[in-house]
Amino acid sequence: MANIPDNVKWYLAELVEEIKIEGESENVVHNNLVLIRADSPEEAYRKALAKGAELNDVYESPDGKQVRVTFRGLSDLNAILDELEDGAEIAYEEMTGVTEDEIEEMLPDKDQLGVFQSDDSDTPDILEEAMRIIRNSEHNQ
Structure with a gap:
């Protein structure tokens, strides 16, 4: 496991969501970068999964087709070591x-x-x- 300093409070989660439209052969996949506030890597992981689950949705498009959005999982989760302020390094x-x-x-x-x-x-x-x-x-x- 990575050595995460105790003072880390922010994490950068990469949430993968898949979008499928009824009748379309191709899907669309988004890799969403989301800030997570947590006191430990485990808490950040749980919160990132919960945030991802909120992406799950089914709705009707303006042209009457069913659109299904499915959270597929995390592609990465990293600690942000700098304080969040202008010029802070988020990831590299x-x-x-x-x-x-x-x-x-x-x-x-x-x-x-x-x-x-x-x-x-x-x-x-x-x-x-x-x-x-x-x-x-x-x-x-």
Whole structure:
């Protein structure tokens, strides 16, 4: 088990939810990053699972199709070692053997950052972002 300092009070949970729409062959999977306040890793784990269970839902889409959201589990759970404040490190990812071109590919223009994306972004932009994420994840293996 990881050595977690006693003063840790915040954890970062990655909750995996699957979305299936009636009549659609493809699913959609979200990896949601959620802050968890807990006094121990075990408590953080229990609270993360409970938070994930809250994602389970079945509803009807505007076009009358059943939508099922299912919490599939945790993909990760990490302690946040810094106090939560401006500039605090929440998590990090380590990669080795990354080329200059691969680094450049990780750095989108300002207007491509999520916070600056419009809600009406079209599918090709989403596919490009998905491909960028896949390429980056291949380098982490």
